[in-house]
Amino acid sequence: MGVRGRAAVVVAALTLVSGCSEATPSSSGSTSAPPSSASTVGGPAAVTLTVASTVATGIEVPWGLAFLPDKSALVAERDSGKVKRIAGGQVSEVGTVDDVKSSSEGGLLGLAVDPGYPGKPYIYAYYSGGDDNRIARITYQDGKLSDQQVILEGIPKAAIHNGGRLRFGPDGFLYAGTGDGSDRPNSQDDNSLGGKILRITTDGKAAPGNPDGRVWITKGHRNVQGLAFDGNQLYAAEFGQNTWDELNVITPGSNYGWPAAEGISQLDGMTDPIAQWHTADASPSGIAFAQGHIFMASLRGERLWAIPVADGKRIGEPQAFFTNKYGRLRTVEVAPDGSLWVTTSNTDGRGQPRDGDDRILRVTIGTS
Template sequence: MVGRVVATVAALAFVAGCSEGGAAPTPSPTSSGTTGAASVGQVKLTVASTVVSGVQVPWGLAFLPDKSALVAERDSGKVKRVVDGKATEVGTVEGVDASSEGGLLGLAVDPKAAYVYAYFSTSSDNRIARLSYQDGRLSGQTTILEGIPQAAIHNGGRLRFGPDGFLYVGTGDGGDRPNSQNDDSLGGKVLRITTEGKAAPGNPGNRLWITKGHRNVQGLAFDGSQLYAAEFGQNTWDELNAITPGSNYGWPAAEGIEGLDGMVDPIAQWKTSEASPSGVAFAKGHIFMASLRGERLWAIPVAGGKRVGEPQAFFEGEYGRLRTVEVAPDGSLWVTTSNTDGRGESREGDDRILRVTIG
């Protein structure tokens, strides 16, 4: 079913919960559903095919120069290459210690060199490693950054190369709220680092991070130079934020739109039962946001760091939990399910990567 939320100006919202499961559902007083295409002037999404099935807890997804893709299996620590409808193992990230929300998480392919970057949980922290990718194999794992707070929950994990060539990283508070406001902690931040794991030139205060006050950032996407981040809330609101370096996004003082002095409000918020957001991607004037507990794909019209229309919801309940969304080389979206992660209801063929066309 294609769902469509029509929100009032004061309640543009929809949310996620304290973790990927969330609290008891909170009904939205302004939601409605449709079974047909989106209305005139809105995007239309169609699941064109299943790219591959039988992947275990897929998390990170990144495209290679040859237009094939690498996908990370959270619990096994394996990285697989997806091509011609098959997923073949190309290596394992060493040191992965999986938990309810930790393990092998984000992947990013270096646009300038034959390297792949992986964000993963160990028994003591979250860290980022660089691996060589040559002749269809990963090798030479080297840690470039360690010491990101780790726990069974709130590990963040998304990696994204920016148009400036630096690596952007979404982290979580590691289950310890003060980390998000602690300037000396890497928890609850958006990092901007070099490929050697150093602070990128121009970062505020020459720190590794550019924003703080986040609870659990699991989605990063660029529209030109504008970065957007999806973030788990606690019990009330999940968020989509437009990232401005040097800003404070409020957690734990603020959850959702609070209007607190010195803190930046999200440009959109969602109720727990309708989101629990993870990966995001930008295409055709929209942020596309995969939702776990909400079991749907949101399309949010944005421009210049602002929301410019009402979000639409697609595929509500059709494929279960949705974890990651990336723009493929052909302009379609690849969307991963996350039904084998211990919190979903596994279906025959799960987990899978779906190819979604944008109309």
Template sequence: MKLGARTAAVVAVAVLAAGCQDGGDGEAQPSAGASDPTTTATAPVPSSARPSTPETTTALPQGPVRLAVAGTVATGIEVPWGLDFLPDGSALVAERDSGRIKRVAGGQAAEVGTVDGVDPSSEGGLLGLAVDPQYPRRPYVYVYYSTGDDNRIARLTYQGNRISQQQVILDGIPVAAVHNGGRLTFGPDGYLYAGTGDGREEPNSQSDESLGGKILRITTEGQAAPGNPGGRRWFSKGHRNVQGVAFGGNQLYAAEFGQDEWDELNAITNGANYGWPAAEGISGLDGMVDPIAQWRTDDASPSGIAFAQGHIFMAGLRGERLWAIPVTDGRRTGEPQAFFTGEFGRLRTVEAAPDGSLWLTTSNTDGRGDTRDGDDRILRITISR
């Protein structure tokens, strides 16, 4: 569906690098800069900076950040989706189709239990995972998952390397084979944020009474957090399919799947309307907020995002690359860089690790990728300048 006039021209960016070439399929080959010199991205920038026609360049000047693959954290994980860290530096990871949660430590991924009621589909199953910010005083883990009737958020007790006492704190989120959203994160305010999809029913995104096509903000009991619009459980609306949410300071960012033309990175504010289904990408529609960056769907199809060193890092599924977007206080402050294009296949989740690195998961066993030996894997990515 193509609705809304585009008010910003496409800015073709020369994606930055430092003499790096595509490194093939090796886990530990360093990539000092961007690996795709022709990818385009757009966001509101001064008109003087917009070329009249897209440019393609083979010059790859050094950019503001450099990424390198420091090694493989773990292999043999089936469709890793949600991932979050425990205070000891280990991590819990959710497997979408099996419903299992695994603890990753010391290069091994050991099962700690299975979430009840998971009904996997093309894009549904066990999705987001977030550790309580007061763990272990509050020994809880929160998960977002699909059932045969809806998407739900549940709280699990995690003690002794086992999950138990599954309690649904929110249900009734629209479900479909696709457009389920699913990412969870805690904000600096202590509330739980969840990205949802429209469940293939576009009116859900604009309906104040639907949980679909929204970013939710709830308490750890599943109630509406104080200050939400109209006392509802949602924080923003007008989304198509949000699979990436992350905070940079107090600013929330979200990555969103477009339909046919534009994938988006949005800066989220309380009560704002992000346009779907009237808008896809930068559209300039009254009362609706444009993204701060957009990409052709071939170049992104974004899922997880993370914030580190003044950048949003955004994993691309169809785009098979990791984007680095410089941001400050909800504004994009430079051109996005693309890293590892095609080196590891589909990329699903990226999280900032306690040691300052990024953990990046592949998603080649999800039925849409080409599986490679060791897939799916978690890679450890270091950041430098």
């Protein structure tokens, strides 16, 4: 358990899956908006969010979601290993990623499209194999996947804490969030890829400028499933143990404290988050940046958080949207038209599936 020197709330006794904030009950301590299809965020840059439509239904455990230049999207099914294309409201299968081994939190996870697509006709997939988590480069042409090549392997794997989010940065390099693989010392072990944020080339090598020439740029993470850029500034969402989930501002070379720290701990040499939530209110997976806010999809919290940010700082109070209305929320991405696409995750073994689940919602952003 992390240091809790300044915690204001005592968390309820642990049950179920110890050490996994997707499933571990805890007390609630955050204010949230009432369930509705439209809520208002106050603060420096007030916005309104409205669920405008349902883009797709019947997706099995959607995880990674990435847009192509033609404005269609690819979505990864965690347990089946299938990749599906969504275009014009139609869902079609484009292929299956090889050697995917699913578990309670493992399987086919993040997806990213090469910034040079279609001249460089590749997508990138983060997935759990037999013994480790891997990143592969896969050709995507003529609506089909082919020629899968592993570019990075050896990321610690377990039934839980596999990380999995992929995101290309404005510098053209590929960023990946990993988990500690349910082995806490990995996060502080410089020789382990677990509990890190990676920055690599499209060949899987350490990107130029990484601290000490390593593949990773930050350490001390527990389980990173959310990455988003505001310009050149990277943000990351992280699962806590059983007290605090986190939103972090990422600075290369920094140590984010796990397992010594969970949430704001003010430990020497370690970087604190800019926002924290009780695990029952968040358990954050994907994040996206739009209109001055980080939007954060929450699994156990069953809500979409909006956090106003600027210049790597939080500039207002987080506000919750759609609380308990659509169930577990896994991924949020900014669509080409400026809306948000938000995936539910009610078929992942920890939710309560509803008719049509899992689904992708189209959320529009307005100003109040």
